[in-house]
Structure formats: C-alpha cells, structure tokens
Amino acid sequence: MEKKSYDMIPRKTQRIETKHRRIVTDIPVPESAPIVERLRKYEPRSMSGQPLVIWDRAENYNVYDKFGNKWIDFSSGVLVTNAGHCNPDVQKAALDMISHGLMHNYCFPSEIRSLFVEALVENTPDYLEKCFLLTTGGESTECAIKLMRTWGVNHSEGKTRRKIITFENDFHGRTMGAQMAGGSPGGKAWIVNHDPDMHTVPFPNRFLYDWADENRADYSDEKCFAEWKKYLDAVAKPDQIAGFMPETFQGGWVQLMPKGFVKLLRKFCDDNGILLCFDEVQAGAGRSGKFFAYQHYDVKADLVCCGKGISSSLPLSCVLGRAEIMDQYGPNEMTSTHTGNPVSCACALANLKYILSHDLVARAAKLESICRDRLTEMQKKYPQIGFVSGVGLAWALVFTKPGTKETDNDFAHDVVRNSVERGLLFFAPVGSGATVKVTPPLTIDEDALIEGLDVLDEAIAEAVKGN
Ligand SMILES: Cc1ncc(COP(=O)(O)O)c(C=O)c1O
16 A cells, blocks of 8 residues: 655644744745755655655754744754764864865775774774775675675685674665665565575564564573574574674664573674674764663674764764774775765764763763653553653654554654654654654753653544644
C-alpha cells in the first residue's frame, strides 16, 4: 500500500508564539510552493520524503523558515547537530578557515587535519590509534568492510577468512557495499548479485523479547548468545569470518544490544581472530550519553565508524582503529578526494572541543530520564504507541494499531505532520515507516525539551481524533 506523503496542501494552523516556537502561517506555507515545485521538478522522487518545512536558517535547537515560523528541532537534521545547529564555535571555525584562504587540499598535509585527527584519537580510547577521514557515513562503513576483509584475507591460510557479518535491520548507508551490509532485504534487493561472503544474522534482542510483547522471555546472556550462534553457524565457520559490524544501537528503534551478549561476542572474536567494528555513525559523538555508544558494553572495538555528529555540521566521517589494521594499505592506496577537507576539519575540531568542554556527553545522559519518563507516560496513555525505547538523547516511538503488533505508518505520519504544524520538527518516520524519533541537539535547553514533549503529546492526541 502506498505510504502517506508530505504534500504541498496547506492546512490551517493555530497560531503559536512561545519562547521556543512560532507558527504564523498555514503549514506547509502556501508561499513556499514554488520552492517545493522546483525541487520536485529537478530532484528524484527519493528526495521528497520529508515534511515540507523550508529550512532558511537554524540555530542551536531551533529551525527557522523565511516566512516567520520557528520550530523546536527534534531531528538534529538526522542526528548530525549534536553540538547544536550553527554552533557559534563551529561556525567561527568554518568562517576563519574560509577567510584564511584554504577550502581544499586533497591528501596533501594540512595543519588543521593534523590537529583534528590528533584531538580525536587522543580523546578516544587508547587502543584506537589512527583515524582515516572520509566524507559520509556510508563511506566509513564501506571502508571498515574493506579493512576487515583485507585483514582477514591476509591473516588466513589460503585467504579463506573473508566473511563480513552484519545484523538484521541494521543500517550502514546507501552505497552498494554499505547497503549489502545493511539488514533490510528490501533495501538491497536492487544489488541482485550479492557478495556470497557477506551475511546478516539476527539482531540478538530478537531472542530476548518480541518487541510488541509486554513480557520478555527469560533468556540469560549465554542462552541469547547460544540461540544467536545457531544462525551464525548456518552461514559461517569462525575461521571464515573476517569481521562483525553491528550498528551500536539499532537506529530504527534505538535498541542497544544486551551488554552480556556483546561481551560474549567480543570473546568469540578474540578467541577466533575476528575483528569487531562498531558502526557509530548515528550513535556516536555523545548522543547516547557515552562518547561512543559501544562504551555502554564495556568492550574494546577494533574499528569504529563515525559520521554525523562528529562535525555537527559539514560532511565529515571517519574510521578509527588499531594502527596495525589502519596501516594495511600503502601510500595513496586508501584515500579520497575530499579526505579531511580543511573547512570540515576545522568544524569537527571546534565541535569536538565544544562537546568535551561543555560535557555534552553527560548532558545527554542527564536528559535521558526526561525523555524516558515522559515517553513511557505517553505510552500508557495512548494504545497507539506500541513501543518506546532509547538511550541518552536518542528515543524511538513505534506506532501500532491498538491491540495488535501491526505497525501503523499512517498514524506515525500524522503525528509528525501534527507536530510540525505546532512548531515541533521531526524527520519523517523511519524503520518500517512507523517509528518517530526524538533526537534533539544535545545542547537543547531543558524547558525546550519538555515543551517539545508536550507538543508531541498534543500531536498524538490530535492523531487519535483522526485529524
Ligand atoms: C548507523 C549508520 N551508519 C551509516 C549511515 C550512513 O551515513 P550517510 O548517510 O552519511 O552515508 C547512517 C545514516 O543514517 C547510519 O545511521
């Protein structure tokens, strides 16, 4: 069935003026129609999925259009602006670098790149010794796959250790390798000729409980691992596996894996010479209440993929890892045209300093309880909320048809639309299309977070009425 979309059909709004929000037009704004039409004409349909808020400028946790409206942003522009939109330090760093006169330098050495990789490596666990900069999250996961497989092939007799194991429903990006590693069969159907040495196995939480059920099955970590291992054994022997790459928390419903399971996975990797790479593109840079979300598991990583919040702004991603893994390729064999763009590096360095000096990691951990309490309270009130889950400042509400486990995309769509009409911005529902994510900048004021959650409550109530 065709999903509801965000159409250019203005709806009447109640005018709103608070400290944090302002809505003074119908939404979408009738005058914005030419902009939307131009985009629809010149861009592929795939670009038309978001609510029709025409971003003009954004500051900290607010997004503004040029028609006088102002939203509290619960999207962080898809979990990018951890240090806030246009963070003044990040903005200044970009402007300084541009006016200094360096906007590109390929892989030639630059001081700013040296300063950023040093700062990142020195402020992350000591076994992450080197950092390779790229542009998008998908490039970082592709690169991690390459590094793990190269390592496996070169560390096995007969080059037989080549399997890459990822997890059902994980997301790693939309380029070919990243999508092949991804855990949604629909997303990778187009690839047709799948790499026979890339496999997805169930996400372990599946063995702990059926997410729409109230009652968790009574599974110990060992039992969970043993059940999961049956699926792994069906596709790979330990000495064929080069590496595992889980999404540290599964973004589609913000689920961390059970800590005990990950510890057993780490031990399995250590016992069998397998690498473990965490995809932290979404979960990292403080979002979960730890700098890297895998630190919730108390294990070491061999490789870590970062993106999004690592700069809070311009496109930058990276792979971090042990030197012996990162150094497998010779000079000019693992590079990219935009590796460590100087303006992006300047932004990322300012962003990192800001996150650390303002302790945004602790702030995400502190604000977690506000989200947890309020969202679980809403779940009790609305039978349409089938599931609530989250950590730090990443929360997911999965909407279902009351009394069933069937996800309700239309309802989720309406909740987002109703919120946007009230000055609260979400990106379009994700996962199966029924998950609304609460992911504000980590810099959000407490009262703005609470106001946003109040608005979400109103938006759900309105959707229940069928509006
Ligand atoms: C966990 C994860 N990995 C990789 C990616 C891909 O990042 P990008 O869209 O920058 O390629 C994303 C993007 O949402 C992500 O959430």
